Amino acid sequence: MPEQAALEADAPIVADFTRSIPPTPPIFRARLSASLSELAANPHLDMLVRTSASGGTPSDQEAGLKWLEPKLGDQIATGRMTVTNGTQGAVLLLLEALVGQNGLLLTEALSWGALREIGRRAHVRIKGLPIDDDGIIPDAFEAACRDLRPKALYCNPTDQNPTTAIMSETRRRQIAEIARHYGVAIIEDDALGRLHPGSPAPIASIAPDITWYVMGLTKCVAQGLRLAYVAGPSVADTQRVIGPAHKLSFWAPNPLTTAIATRWIGDGTAEEICTAIRHESKKREELASSLLSGADLVSKPGAMHVWLRLPPEQDRHQLVASLKDKGVAIRPAELFAVDDTPVPNAVRLSLSSPLDRSHVEQGLRIIAAALKL
Numbered sequence: 553m554p555e556q557a558a559l560e561a562d563a564p565i566v567a568d569f570t571r572s573i574p575p576t577p578p579i580f581r582a583r584l585s586a587s588l589s590e591l592a593a594n595p596h597l598d599m600l601v602r603t604s605a606s607g608g609t610p611s612d613q614e615a616g617l618k619w620l621e622p623k624l625g626d627q628i629a630t631g632r633m634t635v636t637n638g639t640q641g642a643v644l645l646l647l648e649a650l651v652g653q654n655g656l657l658l659t660e661a662l663s664w665g666a667l668r669e670i671g672r673r674a675h676v677r678i679k680g681l682p683i684d685d686d687g688i689i690p691d692a693f694e695a696a697c698r699d700l701r702p703k704a705l706y707c708n709p710t711d712q713n714p715t716t717a718i719m720s721e722t723r724r725r726q727i728a729e730i731a732r733h734y735g736v737a738i739i740e741d742d743a744l745g746r747l748h749p750g751s752p753a754p755i756a757s758i759a760p761d762i763t764w765y766v767m768g769l770t771k772c773v774a775q776g777l778r779l780a781y782v783a784g785p786s787v788a789d790t791q792r793v794i795g796p797a798h799k800l801s802f803w804a805p806n807p808l809t810t811a812i813a814t815r816w817i818g819d820g821t822a823e824e825i826c827t828a829i830r831h832e833s834k835k836r837e838e839l840a841s842s843l844l845s846g847a848d849l850v851s852k853p854g855a856m857h858v859w860l861r862l863p864p865e866q867d868r869h870q871l872v873a874s875l876k877d878k879g880v881a882i883r884p885a886e887l888f889a890v891d892d893t894p895v896p897n898a899v900r901l902s903l904s905s906p907l908d909r910s911h912v913e914q915g916l917r918i919i920a921a922a923l924k925l
């Protein structure tokens with residue numbers, strides 16, 4: 553199957569390191585075929601696609617709570633958690649509700665590539681905060697809260713996209729404390745959290761009263777089974793924010809996708825797939841750390857992407873262009889900027905999307921040669 557970058561590049565594609573699609577574990581196809589056959593044999597299949605349940609059916613919600621349990625514990629009240637069609641839609645809704653037109657959203661200075669566009673659609677202003685190896689710098693966050701009166705903070709504390717930072721527990725507590733003091737809501741996107749089971753507890757478990765927790769299945773199960781579970785601070789908050797959207801059919805999670813996800817969470821398949829993705833990500837990250845060992849590589853064990861800081865004499869755009877000619881696609885730092893603040897001289901390599909690990913290795917060898925490592 554041609555990779556996305558092959559459509560844009562003239563050179564034959566060796567490795568597309570631009571997209572963070574999780575690797576497909578060998579067990580995936582067999583599990584999906586079996587589940588589709590079981591669904592096909594279900595005498596109520598036609599009814600399943602005749603109905604759609606906004607926020608998910610009770611069994612979808614039960615599955616969602618089970619999926620969130622390793623991160624949030626088992627005390628999330630029914631009605632506090634809702635099932636959505638994915639993180640992007642959930643964050644759009646949260647920005648509209650929590651930040652509002654022309655309100656200010658703070659976030660990491662470099663963040664998820666989609667955030668700027670989601671913010672534009674929600675008509676919110678976005679300001680990036682300086683980050684270090686531990687994530688958002690508390691003093692900078694506090695100064696912004698005091699001087700700029702933001703409504704919310706969007707953050708990605710575990711395996712931050714793109715810098716791979718994993719916020720320490722101390723830092724999470726500091727950020728939560730400041731946010732609570734200034735009445736700022738936190739939107740915590742834990743897209744990669746299930747792939748890092750040893751990471752500190754989510755901000756949502758430290759400060760559940762002010763945090764909206766979003767965990768999608770795109771990275772830890774499959775991009776095409778995109779659902780996101782959203783847990784608000786309380787049942788009342790969740791219903792106030794999500795309730796009005798229940799009238800919109802596009803908000804109701806796709807019933808076939810949800811049926812598979814619910815089944816897979818219930819019977820352990822989702823966990824099995826997530827473990828296999830974690831295993832493959834670990835192997836790929838080890839390859840990157842070893843083949844690019846002479847470079848200024850920022851990474852974490854098992855990270856699906858790595859952040860490569862370049863020396864001043866290495867122009868990142870030239871590197872992107874020359875690698876593209878050799879069939880290797882990577883993303884320059886600009887694609888992660890949330891505002892017009894200058895970006896560091898760095899690039900992101902998503903190790904996860906090449907179908908085969910051998911392509912990851914070939915691509916990394918080409919990058920190592922380009923950097924004269």
Ligand SMILES: Cc1ncc(COP(=O)(O)O)c(C=O)c1O
Nearest residue numbers: 638639640664713743768770778
């Ligand atoms: C930080 C972050 N959150 C969420 C997602 C996935 O969003 P969705 O659930 O809409 O597929 C991604 C995918 O690139 C991401 O990088």
